[in-house]
Amino acid sequence: MATTALQELIDSLPPGAVIVDADVLDSYARDRTDVLAAGAPLAAVTARSTDDVAAALAWAHANDVPVVTRGAGSGLSGGATATPGCLILSLAKMNRILAIEPDDFVARVEAGVINGDLDRAAAAHGLMYAPDPSSMDISSVGGNIATNAGGLRCVKYGVTRNSVRSLTVVLADGRVLRTGHDTVKGVSGLDMVGLFCGSEGTLGVITEATVALVPRPGGDPVTLLAPFPTADAALGAVSAAMRLGADPELMEFMDRRTLQAIDDWKGTDFASAGGMVLAQVMGPDAAGRAEKIAQAFHAGGADDVAVSDNAAEGEQLIAIRRMAYPAKERLGHLLTEDVCVPRSQLAHMMRFIDDLAAERGLAICTVAHAGDGNLHPVFIYDGATPTDVPDEIWEAAGDVFREALRVGGTLTGEHGVGTLKRRFLAEELGDVGVEVQRAVKRALDPKGLLNPGKALA
Amino acid sequence: MATTALQELIDSLPPGAVIVDADVLDSYARDRTDVLAAGAPLAAVTARSTDDVAAALAWAHANDVPVVTRGAGSGLSGGATATPGCLILSLAKMNRILAIEPDDFVARVEAGVINGDLDRAAAAHGLMYAPDPSSMDISSVGGNIATNAGGLRCVKYGVTRNSVRSLTVVLADGRVLRTGHDTVKGVSGLDMVGLFCGSEGTLGVITEATVALVPRPGGDPVTLLAPFPTADAALGAVSAAMRLGADPELMEFMDRRTLQAIDDWKGTDFASAGGMVLAQVMGPDAAGRAEKIAQAFHAGGADDVAVSDNAAEGEQLIAIRRMAYPAKERLGHLLTEDVCVPRSQLAHMMRFIDDLAAERGLAICTVAHAGDGNLHPVFIYDGATPTDVPDEIWEAAGDVFREALRVGGTLTGEHGVGTLKRRFLAEELGDVGVEVQRAVKRALDPKGLLNPGKALA
Numbered sequence: 001m002a003t004t005a006l007q008e009l010i011d012s013l014p015p016g017a018v019i020v021d022a023d024v025l026d027s028y029a030r031d032r033t034d035v036l037a038a039g040a041p042l043a044a045v046t047a048r049s050t051d052d053v054a055a056a057l058a059w060a061h062a063n064d065v066p067v068v069t070r071g072a073g074s075g076l077s078g079g080a081t082a083t084p085g086c087l088i089l090s091l092a093k094m095n096r097i098l099a100i101e102p103d104d105f106v107a108r109v110e111a112g113v114i115n116g117d118l119d120r121a122a123a124a125h126g127l128m129y130a131p132d133p134s135s136m137d138i139s140s141v142g143g144n145i146a147t148n149a150g151g152l153r154c155v156k157y158g159v160t161r162n163s164v165r166s167l168t169v170v171l172a173d174g175r176v177l178r179t180g181h182d183t184v185k186g187v188s189g190l191d192m193v194g195l196f197c198g199s200e201g202t203l204g205v206i207t208e209a210t211v212a213l214v215p216r217p218g219g220d221p222v223t224l225l226a227p228f229p230t231a232d233a234a235l236g237a238v239s240a241a242m243r244l245g246a247d248p249e250l251m252e253f254m255d256r257r258t259l260q261a262i263d264d265w266k267g268t269d270f271a272s273a274g275g276m277v278l279a280q281v282m283g284p285d286a287a288g289r290a291e292k293i294a295q296a297f298h299a300g301g302a303d304d305v306a307v308s309d310n311a312a313e314g315e316q317l318i319a320i321r322r323m324a325y326p327a328k329e330r331l332g333h334l335l336t337e338d339v340c341v342p343r344s345q346l347a348h349m350m351r352f353i354d355d356l357a358a359e360r361g362l363a364i365c366t367v368a369h370a371g372d373g374n375l376h377p378v379f380i381y382d383g384a385t386p387t388d389v390p391d392e393i394w395e396a397a398g399d400v401f402r403e404a405l406r407v408g409g410t411l412t413g414e415h416g417v418g419t420l421k422r423r424f425l426a427e428e429l430g431d432v433g434v435e436v437q438r439a440v441k442r443a444l445d446p447k448g449l450l451n452p453g454k455a456l457a
Numbered sequence: 458m459a460t461t462a463l464q465e466l467i468d469s470l471p472p473g474a475v476i477v478d479a480d481v482l483d484s485y486a487r488d489r490t491d492v493l494a495a496g497a498p499l500a501a502v503t504a505r506s507t508d509d510v511a512a513a514l515a516w517a518h519a520n521d522v523p524v525v526t527r528g529a530g531s532g533l534s535g536g537a538t539a540t541p542g543c544l545i546l547s548l549a550k551m552n553r554i555l556a557i558e559p560d561d562f563v564a565r566v567e568a569g570v571i572n573g574d575l576d577r578a579a580a581a582h583g584l585m586y587a588p589d590p591s592s593m594d595i596s597s598v599g600g601n602i603a604t605n606a607g608g609l610r611c612v613k614y615g616v617t618r619n620s621v622r623s624l625t626v627v628l629a630d631g632r633v634l635r636t637g638h639d640t641v642k643g644v645s646g647l648d649m650v651g652l653f654c655g656s657e658g659t660l661g662v663i664t665e666a667t668v669a670l671v672p673r674p675g676g677d678p679v680t681l682l683a684p685f686p687t688a689d690a691a692l693g694a695v696s697a698a699m700r701l702g703a704d705p706e707l708m709e710f711m712d713r714r715t716l717q718a719i720d721d722w723k724g725t726d727f728a729s730a731g732g733m734v735l736a737q738v739m740g741p742d743a744a745g746r747a748e749k750i751a752q753a754f755h756a757g758g759a760d761d762v763a764v765s766d767n768a769a770e771g772e773q774l775i776a777i778r779r780m781a782y783p784a785k786e787r788l789g790h791l792l793t794e795d796v797c798v799p800r801s802q803l804a805h806m807m808r809f810i811d812d813l814a815a816e817r818g819l820a821i822c823t824v825a826h827a828g829d830g831n832l833h834p835v836f837i838y839d840g841a842t843p844t845d846v847p848d849e850i851w852e853a854a855g856d857v858f859r860e861a862l863r864v865g866g867t868l869t870g871e872h873g874v875g876t877l878k879r880r881f882l883a884e885e886l887g888d889v890g891v892e893v894q895r896a897v898k899r900a901l902d903p904k905g906l907l908n909p910g911k912a913l914a
Contacts, residue, residue, distance in 0.1 A: 103696050103801040104830075126700065148644045159642055161651070162619060177889045183797040184829040185616055186867035187605045187655045188874055188885050189913060190894050194618070194651025198644045215702030239560050243583065245672030245740070283702070285742035340640040344560040372641040373561075410643035417645055428645050432634045436901065437647050443900035444893065456646060 005063050006043060009087075012055045019044040028090060029082035031075035034386040035335055036419055039084030041068070046090045050168055050176060050207040053089065057205065058174030060087050066452045069201040071112060071143025074135045076336055077418030079147060079200045083453055089205060091142055097121050098208070105213045106165060106182060111142025111206050118211075127213035130157035133414070134325075142206045148198030150414030155371035156249045157214065159414070161197040168208035169196055172445040182210045195440070200416050201451035203444045217282035221249070222290035223314030224280070226302035227273030231255055231354070234275035235347040237300025238370040241279065242343065244296060246289040250280040251371030252321050255350060257357075258365040261327035262320065270320070275350075277302075277370065278321045280314065324367050328378050331363065333386040335379040337397055339404035340413030343373040352403050353377050356396055364396070374413035375404075398424065417455040425456060462520050463500060466544075469512045476501040485547060486539035488532035491843040492792055493876055496541030498525070503547045507625055507633060507664040510546065514662065515631025517544050523909045526658040528569060528600025531592045533793055534875030536604060536657045540910050548599055551664060554578050562670045563622060563639060568599025568663050575668075584670035587614035590871070591782075599663045605655030607871030612828035613706045614671065616871070618654040625665035626653055629902040639667045652897070657873050658908035660901045674739035678706070679747035680771035681737070683759035684730030688712055688811070691732035692804040694757025695827040698736065699800065701753060703746040707737040708828030709778055712807060714814075715822040718784040719777065727777070732807075734759075734827065735778045737771065781824050785835050788820065790843040792836040794854055796861035797870030800830040809860050810834050813853055821853070831870035832861075855881065874912040882913060 010018045019025055020043045029038035042065065045056045060067045069089045070080040082088060094110035097118060101107070102125040109118060116137040119129040132151040133139055139149070145167070149160050157163070166180030169192075180186070180193035196203055228234035231253075238251055259270035270276060277297065281290045294305045308314035328334055341349050346368065353375075357364045363380040377400055379393045401411050401424050411421050411428050426434050437456050441448075467475045476482055477500050486495035499522065502513045517524045526546045527537040539545060551567035554575060558564070559582040566575060573594040576586040589608040590596055596606070602624070606617050614620070623637030626649075637643070637650035653660055685691035691710055699708065716727035727733060734754065738747045751762045765771035785791055798806050803825065810832075814821045820837040834857055836850045858868050858881050868878050868885050883891050894913050898905075 101799070101801065102700070104799040105699075106799070126702075148648070150642050150644075154642060158619065159644075161648070162615065171889070171893070175889050175892075177893055178887060179890055179893070181797070181867045182865050183799060183831075183867055183870065185607050185611060185797045185826075185831050185870040187607075187616075187871060188868045188878070188882055189890065190660070190897060191605070191618070191651045191655055192890075192893060192897075194648045194654075195897075197651075198648055203647070215700060215704075218702060242562075243559070243672060245583075245675060247672075247741075284704075284746055289741055340638070340642045342558070342561040342563070342640060344558065369642075374640075374642050408639050410638045410640055411645045413640065413642040414644060421645070425645055430635060432628070432632050433636055433646065433649075435632075436628070436634055436636070436649060439900040440647060440649075440652075440897060443896040 009043065009056065009059045012059060013045060013052055014048065017046055017052060019046065028070065028088045031070065031073045031078065031080040033076055033078040033081060033418065033420065035389050036078045036081050037387050038082045041082045041088045042085050044088035044090060046093050048093050050170060053170045053205050053207050054174045054176055056087065056089055057170050057172060060449055061173045061447065064447065064449065066449050068451055069205050071140035072114065072138055074139040074143065075147065075416065075418060077412065077416045077420045079416050079418035079454055081419050091140065091207065094207060100125055102127060106210050107213055108208065108210045109141050110208055111140060113141045115139055115141055115144060122213045123216060126216050128216040129163065129211065130214055131160045131163055141209060141211065145197050145206055145209055146199065146201055147416040150369065150374060152250050152252065152369060154369065155251050156247060161194060163212045164193055164197055165210040165212055167193055167196055167206050169204040169206050171204050172447065172450050177204065200418060200455045202441060202455050203450065219283065219286055220311045221280050221282045221314050222286045223308040223317045224290055224294055224297065224305055225317040225320065226277045226297040226305040228275050228277065228300065228302050230274035231350045232347045233301035234277050235350065235370060237297050237302065238277060239343055240300055241293045241296040242371055244292050246281060246292050248279045248293065248371060249282050250278060252278040253368040253370035254321065254324055255366040258324050258367055261331060261365055262323045265327045265330060266323065278317060328365050328380060332380045332382050335389060335393055335397060337377045337379065337400060338412050338415040339400060339409055340372065340374040341404050341407055341409030345407040345409065346370060346373055348407060349375055349404065353400060356399060360392060360396060362392065362396055419454055422455060422457045466500065466513065466516045469516060470502060470509055471505065474503055474509060476503065485527065485545045488527065488530045488535065488537040490533055490535040490538060490875065490877065492846050493535045493538050494844050495539045498539045498545045499542050501545035501547060503550050505550050507627060510627045510662050510664050511631045511633055513544065513546055514627050514629060517906055518630045518904065521904065521906065523906050525908055526662050528597035529571065529595055531596040531600065532604065532873065532875060534869065534873045534877045536873050536875035536911055538876050546662060548664065557582055559584060563667050564670055565665065565667045566598050567665055568597060570598045572596055572598055572601060579670045580673060583673050585673040586668065587671055588617045588620055598666060598668065602654050602663055602666055603656065603658055604873040607826065607831065609707050609709065609826060611826065612708050613704060618651060620669045621650055621654055622667040622669055624650055624653055624663050626661040626663050628661050629904065629907050634661065657875060657912045659898060659912050660907065676740065676743060677768045678737050678739045678771050679743045680765040680774045681747055681751055681754065681762055682774040682777065683734045683754040683762040685732050685734065685757065685759050687731035688807045689804045690758035691734050692807065692827060694754050694759065695734060696800055697757055698750045698753040699828055701749050703738060703749050705736045705750065705828060706739050707735060709735040710825040710827035711778065711781055712823040715781050715824055718788060718822055719780045722784045722787055723780065735774060785822050785837060789837040789839050792846060792850055792854060794834045794836065794857060795869050795872040796857060796866055797829065797831040798861050798864055798866030802864040802866065803827060803830055805864060806832055806861065810857060813856060817849060817853060819849065819853055876911055879912060879914045
């Protein structure tokens with residue numbers, strides 16, 4: 001890269017927007033996927049407007065520089081890991097909530113707005129931004145759209161895509177596209193919004209979004225915590241509870257090894273159970289619906305179902321689920337995986353993971369967004385740094401991916417393909433699937449400059 | 458077209474699958490958009506399998522023959538109107554429900570299955586297929602996916618896209634693509650399912666789908682019917698009711714002229730109101746939620762809100778809404794339009810339509826899926842045949858489209874662009890939008906043989 005070319009980029013953007021200092025650049029080179037090493041970026045741009053993004057992309061296009069876009073850098077699949085010589089494009093400073101329209105149940109935001117901030121702003125109008133990844137207080141709306149992220153409330157409200165109405169996207173060559181419908185319904189033209197949702201920075205850069213809000217459920221939530229003798233029993237009870245139509249907001253599972261990790265940390269005695277389910281119900285007749293779920297849990301083998309009497313008690317029950325991840329972090333480095341299967345296959349997948357752990361002597365603790373069939377097996381390993389992932393861990397993770405595919409599931413329910421799963425993607429998509437996706441990629445990014453080497457690499 | 462080429466098509470398909478008789482062909486040449494004249498097709502194929510569709514498309518691709526795909530032919534925008542010399546591809550006989558998986562809340566169906574049939578099959582498992590276009594007993598699942606159709610229950614369950622998990626699609630050259638995720642969540646690869654949903658036969662031919670089912674709400678629905686002094690008051694009350702979070706399944710509006718048409722037919726006295734709203738609530742605490750809506754209607758100016766005490770009474774109230782369309786059919790030929798606006802703009806749009814009707818002496822009766830901001834102004838006109846649409850009707854419809862766009866709405870909420878609205882589409886998409894959609898179209902159908910002249914023509 002000639003210095004004159006880089007100077008052109010600097011000149012085309014506001015003062016201070018381009019970072020070239022190597023130490024500062026390093027802090028932009030990776031997301032939270034700490035199992036991956038990053039390449040050295042050429043430079044980083046901290047955009048403050050769609051115009052900034054357009055200028056940066058036009059420059060990259062003219063100079064054939066690959067571009068890695070990042071929101072808040074909270075990704076877990078290496079989607080924002082820097083590749084050598086890339087231009088990092090950070091949207092973290094595009095963090096303004098531009099409008100909330102309470103009668104139309106929409107908000108218009110810049111891509112860098114933090115999910116939790118948007119949800120709190122919506123709450124002031126009696127509304128809610130439904131997408132709630134566990135990272136919601138550190139992850140951005142734009143990043144979550146670019147990965148079509150999930151979350152705990154998905155079991156009721158669906159994935160991020162369901163909350164996105166329209167987008168402003170800067171294309172690979174710097175053109176600015178406004179696409180989608182601000183309205184509830186709209187079928188004019190092809191659904192480009194869906195295409196950009198979950199495209200992991202490979203088709204364009206999302207700079208603004210109009211997202212849907214929903215009425216915030218009233219009243220206290222009712223929370224249930226149920227220990228089961230076995231994981232099989234717990235996951236069978238989840239299926240039975242889901243068939244009741246009780247419309248829970250949460251339906252979470254923790255396996256025995258996760259409970260053991262919490263016990264080891266907190267001195268509790270959860271791991272006498274073979275698995276535990278946490279559920280929550282909000283809104284009309286929450287108590288009545290929670291009671292139906294409690295009955296299904298009893299019938300499924302839970303002798304002692306705790307049901308919260310008030311919000312504070314509910315928070316105490318949820319706090320147990322929140323301990324799952326920090327309890328594991330104490331034990332070593334973590335490779336957090338993410339497969340999704342038909343709900344009826346959850347129990348099979350847990351047996352498969354248990355057998356794998358036993359046969360190979362691996363430490364795998366699993367939590368699941370069980371109502372959605374979304375499993376997070378967390379592989380724990382030792383090593384000088386998190387990037388020292390032992391081969392047997394990668395092999396075991398690969399076996400879990402393939403088993404998920406074999407039973408009708410997918411490689412990734414909510415974290416994305418990123419860098420970590422790109423070598424498995426073709427197995428899921430099939431030959432024609434890969435051909436079609438590559439054709440669409442070429443149509444939108446003919447030079448292949450947007451997040452190269454990620455997702456459909 | 459050489460006879461030998463057509464003979465190749467006949468030889469590549471099961472006996473009787475290819476129709477060349479002109480009279481029979483004519484019955485395949487149009488959908489329910491009776492305002493449009495159709496061209497004469499070259500031939501029609503009645504497919505019974507994905508293989509049949511693949512053979513037909515491979516032949517069309519090799520011989521440069523345009524292909525117009527049809528499901529049940531219930532479309533209202535001319536999406537399935539034959540173009541001269543095209544091959545009609547009918548999926549009406551691919552009407553098998555292949556599987557219902559009650560634990561996973563999914564069904565696997567061929568594209569020609571009638572929506573109502575699928576919903577009834579799901580009901581046997583305590584489940585529901587949520588998409589419910591008014592045409593649900595005559596329209597097909599595949600056709601509704603290809604138009605991303607709406608329906609009355611959208612206000613609660615969202616559009617058809619939200620119910621589609623994975624698709625089998627035959628591409629323009631005959632390759633067979635399996636795409637999407639059968640699971641609740643899945644973010645591996647680009648969202649091709651969304652791209653095919655609503656693509657109106659221009660990107661590929663959907664032959665099978667895995668669709669989501671939902672638990673069927675229990676208990677009796679509670680139905681409300683509220684006459685308001687003015688349309689403004691009615692639509693204001695709709696907004697107020699939506700903000701309660703009472704989660705209605707229906708929230709429908711009828712304008713005074715629609716009520717007058719019913720009165721003229723049935724001798725009722727509805728048109729003493731300036732507008733009427735029909736709402737329905739199902740599931741947990743339906744009575745309590747209905748009461749909240751009734752209070753909002755009272756507060757909004759409805760003196761006399763009818764609330765059903767039982768299912769039969771609810772049906773009587775809904776029957777009034779069902780009269781809206783047949784009451785208009787008595788008055789002349791109908792051009793049924795379909796725009797969607799932010800809900801806060803509904804009252805403005807009704808005033809605009811009222812003024813247009815008054816200024817130009819036109820008969821326009823409007824119903825709306827008001828909870829979604831989706832208006833159906835129905836233009837009534839005289840003429841020897843439905844295709845004799847007077848110029849002033851097209852002009853008025855165009856003015857309604859442009860006003861909807863001006864206030865942040867869209868040309869079509871649920872019917873699709875088809876033939877009727879293609880000349881307006883570029884106004885909504887903008888230059889970059891058109892370029893991007895054309896690039897995607899070229900990537901998937903480089904010869905431009907799939908439904909040419911429709912949608913993004």
